[in-house]
Amino acid sequence: MSEQTFYRQAGSYLDSVDVVEVQRGPEPGGVGGAYRAFGETLRGLKTTMSRLIEGPLTIEYPEEKTPVYPRFRGRHKLHRFEDTGLEKCVGCSLCAAACPADCIRVVAAENIPGERVSSGERYAAVYEINLSRCIFCGYCEIACPFDAITMGHDYEMADYDRTNLIFTKEMLLAEPIERTPLKSEDE
Amino acid sequence: MSEKREVTLTIDGREVTAVEGEMLHDAARKGDVEIPVFCYEPKLGAPVGACRMCLVEIEGIPKLQTSCSTPVRDGMVVHTRTDQVKKAQNAVVEFLLVNHPLDCPVCDKGGECPLQDITTGWGPGKSRVIDEKRHFEKPIELSPLVAIDRERCILCYRCVRFSQEVSEDAQLQLLERGDRTYVGTFDERPYVSPFHGNITDLCPVGALTNYTYRFRARPWDIEQAGSVCTLCPSQCNVSFTVRDEKVKRVIVRDNPGVDDGWICDRGRYGFEMFDAAERVTEPRLKGGSKTDYETAIARAAAGLGARDGKVAAIVGDASNEEGFLIQEIVRGALHSPHLDSRPAAGPRIDTILGLEQPEVQAKVTDIDEADVIFVLGTDPMQSSPILDLRIRKAIRRNGARLVVATERPTALDGGAEAIARYAPGQAAHFVGELTKAVGGTENVATPLAESLRDAGKIVVVWGERLGAAAAAKLLHFADALGTKSAGTDVDGPKTQDSLEISAHQHVGLLEVPDTANARGLREAGVLPDAGPGLAALAINGHGTEAIREALIDGSLDGLILVGVDPLRDFADTARWEEALNAASFVVAFSTFATATAGKADVLFPLETHAEKDGTVTHPDGRLQRVRPAAGRPGDIRPGWQTLANLSLALGHDTGVTSQPTAFKALTDAVPFYASITDAAIGGRGIRWQETESASSFPALAASAPSSAPDAGAASADTQRDSASGEAAPVAGALALGTYRDLWAGPITELNPPLKFLKPSQRLEVSPEDAARLDLDSGDTVRVTQGAKSLEATVAIRERVPAGVCFLAEGVAGANANGLLNGHQVSVQIEKLSEVPA
Ligand code: SF4
Ligand code: SF4
């Protein structure tokens, strides 16, 4: 494109665009000035005052928490059967196969009669998720043939130590840990 | 094979060239057309057409045909993807799944399951079955090592065919009929066979699983790493399943030239010992105190260097490179000629050269094509299990005839056409007689000679245990036989000429040595009378037994032991104990903390075949590479590195700085390995006889003493063979023969899953002697030889000749080696207690 055509095109563009007039305020001083100083301030204050009766909107995290959507994919949970208390996970490693971040490690073992851990022939002797690598895609949940693993709603997993982010089976079976005390009702 | 005609056929529009007689399925594979199969497995022999998964459409034949059992014909037009075929495939899969539990998540086969793959690839994708599936108790023990889940079985017959037609133990059967059919043994007894682990590789579903691997890992958790099993001279090709740097499973890595696609249970289940508590994982000093490599090497070098010229070495379990470096240390750095790689006095170098000549050397696959297989002085089942399967296959499928001549009854006796038993210690005499019988003299060996004469292609599978004198006569025997079968009448001593006339077109020798890499160590120069490449030496040193005596009389002072356990594996334990105590400085390399290792002043760890990097040589001359698969536990360093550093510390630079340089040093030193490269060895190994450097193999001297009938009868070599060395046997005494039991040793002691196989000492006697001595099977007896004795349980065996008894070597607590003294011995038997009624 030559320089000329460029300007020609730019020019025709400028022609077709509405030119916005700048609205200028009253000149400083005089009545206009006084109105600007108080009137506009009061108008602003009106908004402030009207919100004041709504009460504060700030969520006092971590004492208070934002609710999440039902399908939010937070920290994983391993589940047990409610009736028998056995672990649903049979250590099949399908979740590990599905995981795109390769952050699940399963080492299975055979159930001993009388000391059953899961309902199948095998159970997960080691089940670890490295949450510092997890991308919370939920593929593990989809892969699991027994609904043994689901993504929970817990998103508070920050830690000072990376090694603490490797969640073991016991941690995943337990309810999420309460990291910070929530404000009690009457506080 | 090569004279088979080639045929051309069309499969799915592709032109494919196949060999006449080949099955359609294999031909299709050549054309990159995949036809699903379940029951077809060429290793198992003739196809049975049991599963119908491989149906294809052949033009001109109205019904679909099983491609696994239809041989190719010229001009055949085959379709594998027509609607008719698809419908059939869908139907077969649907039928198979009617009773299949589909419990993939808990099934150990999941992820590597042909049924999963074929169902997703060729199945209908959905099931119409709403009925109850069949149920069996599951999982149950088929054997202490293999679990069976009968619900998952698709009745493909593979395991049953293995048991019936490959290992020929005939224990597995399909019982019941129809949908109640299940795989089992008679009366639900455990399936016992030294090869039964192979059925877990064969089973195309998760019906047969290894207890040692159940649920240990999924295919995406593991890596497969190919190596070579060095637990016996068969040197089977294996693949290690490794998870988290540890071996979790051993499976076959088919090599038709070596193992025919099978491995024995020793190789398959003998991997947990790699992690045993008894494993030596760091250098140690006397008393077991742990140390680092630098200190250990400095100590070893100081101790050995101070005994310059008075150090000997005995090598057992080592790679070719390690063997080569040890002979460098002993000969080069310590100026001593004394080293050996054989448990007992072995044949002299001229005998070895004669027996190793490429023309007389049989390769393993020669057994497949042999007309007659002559098993002499070895029981392959105990010493080289995979050869046992190979010989059975030759008899069953190729109609080979079998002739057996051994001291002790062998596992192969049942299939033999002629059997001879010679008394323990009489091997040399027997081979001599046999040679005469082949030449036409009538004697005890005549019946055997009849079977061997004019037999066509003969493979002699002979054991190193024959002894030096017998080995010396063996070449003469082969020579007589070869010449005889070639139709020339020869009597009298052989000359170089007659050796060439026979050209051994007909006779091949295949050794079954005592240790896994016996041939490689020999060729690397770990012999008292030959250097690398079996080259003659200026000064010959002592062999194993002479080293022992020299240590006791003080003419030798220091000892290097590499991968040997004389206190367990060598004859005459007491004398060895004395020798080890007499040695003022012992450096040992050992995998496990054995009694022998406990005597070492400096103890270095050894790698196992899952960790080692190096080459080994198969008894038929095939160089194979052992490759590191798993991590080395503890502080273990590679063997070549320790040895090279030790040599350096002794002031002898071998120039070895890595495994490739070690290999290079070896191939430079051994002329007939010269053209072998790592690439040539590859995954399958290469026989040096088939390379151009084979011509550099040292020729036999024209008047080679080994081809004269009685040459080997030199003093020390024949100790084992001269019954004359002993006073006349006391009345009632039995001649003692010993054998190496497949399961004796660390294999059953350090592998928890194999503990149930740990042998206890059995005294095998003939029914005649048992009656005379009033013994019953199961009685406890004391077996006494001179001042030494052990306890054993009596086992009466029909096939043991009268006057002879057998004990196993290496059995913990009752080791027959303790009763031996290098001569033929006889033992007294005293009954201690009766078998409880
Ligand atoms: S959510 Fe995704 S990344 Fe995280 S563990 Fe599951 S599969 Fe892996
Ligand atoms: S969580 Fe589910 S997919 Fe993962 S191992 Fe357990 S059962 Fe298998």
Ligand code: SF4
């Ligand atoms: S157990 Fe396995 S190998 Fe044996 S018949 Fe059944 S499916 Fe075939």
Ligand code: SF4
């Ligand atoms: S036959 Fe020998 S080499 Fe083969 S697997 Fe068994 S022990 Fe290993």
Ligand code: FES
């Ligand atoms: S593979 Fe052909 S019938 Fe089974």
